[in-house]
Amino acid sequence: MKKYLSLLVFILVSSLGNLLAQQEADSTEIFLIDSYVTPETPNSFILSFITSQPCVSKVILQNKYEYEVSGKYAEEHKASIDVSSLKFDSTYIPFIIIVKDSSGKESRSEKYDVALPSAQKPMVEKSNYLFMCCLGGVIFGFPSPTLVIANEKKYFGLTKEIPVFSFHAFNSRYPIGYFTVEYSYIFNAETRNYFRTGYKHVFEIPYLEYISPGLNWFTNFKGFNGISPEVSVGIVKFYDVFTVYAKYRYNFKPNDKSRDFHEITVGLYSSFFSLNLNF
Numbered sequence: 359m360k361k362y363l364s365l366l367v368f369i370l371v372s373s374l375g376n377l378l379a380q381q382e383a384d385s386t387e388i389f390l391i392d393s394y395v396t397p398e399t400p401n402s403f404i405l406s407f408i409t410s411q412p413c414v415s416k417v418i419l420q421n422k423y424e425y426e427v428s429g430k431y432a433e434e435h436k437a438s439i440d441v442s443s444l445k446f447d448s449t450y451i452p453f454i455i456i457v458k459d460s461s462g463k464e465s466r467s468e469k470y471d472v473a474l475p476s477a478q479k480p481m482v483e484k485s486n487y488l489f490m491c492c493l494g495g496v497i498f499g500f501p502s503p504t505l506v507i508a509n510e511k512k513y514f515g516l517t518k519e520i521p522v523f524s525f526h527a528f529n530s531r532y533p534i535g536y537f538t539v540e541y542s543y544i545f546n547a548e549t550r551n552y553f554r555t556g557y558k559h560v561f562e563i564p565y566l567e568y569i570s571p572g573l574n575w576f577t578n579f580k581g582f583n584g585i586s587p588e589v590s591v592g593i594v595k596f597y598d599v600f601t602v603y604a605k606y607r608y609n610f611k612p613n614d615k616s617r618d619f620h621e622i623t624v625g626l627y628s629s630f631f632s633l634n635l636n637f
Contacts, residue, residue: 574588
């Protein structure tokens with residue numbers, strides 16, 4: 359019976375794999391070349407991409423503004439769209455590209471984002487901006503829960519990390535890196551208060567948001583000073599401002615293994631209140 363069941367599972371998996379492969383083969387591949395908003399007024403969204411076969415194409419901005427890119431079948435697609443009068447609820451515009459080949463089959467790109475230049479940012483809807491400021495203030499002050507493991511004992515802690523300086527490249531969704539200050543309190547532990555400062559580097563990754571290795575210096579202001587390497591993973595972004603992340607950190611004092619401890623934290627990241635430096 360197990361043999362027949364295994365054979366059936368194998369046939370189903372193989373059939374599903376062939377079906378997915380066929381669907382992938384039938385779809386049109388879309389290769390984004392360039393996307394940016396010009397800083398000069400009137401602001402224009404410049405878009406260019408190529409497709410794996412001749413297609414007509416269009417682009418949809420923020421799920422509500424739809425524009426034709428190529429009205430005739432082509433493999434090279436370019437558009438310049440005036441966005442100076444449009445209202446956006448974020449300083450980053452999400453967009454997707456939709457193409458249709460000569461047989462009528464439609465294909466969609468992944469979701470992209472393009473940054474608005476500083477001159478365009480006042481066009482963000484005021485009501486939503488005010489809401490984001492209020493929500494951001496509440497979330498900004500809320501500490502992150504932390505599981506602390508020290509000498510085979512587990513403790514609960516709260517951590518508040520503040521990005522101070524963030525470095526952004528043009529058209530990036532996240533900073534390349536940022537400096538932080540941080541305060542942690544560990545309940546019922548022998549040493550409860552910690553202050554940290556450090557640097558985190560950010561790599562955007564597919565399927566998730568980012569992976570960010572970092573290095574901190576910490577102290578309890580009573581002689582316990584050390585280093586804490588860490589790595590965090592951005593899981594999901596919402597309101598285009600906040601990102602839920604999970605972080606692991608190892609804390610140690612050089613030449614003193616007896617006080618090493620581990621931390622696992624779940625929190626929210628935002629550079630909303632940091633000093634953002636663009637280059």
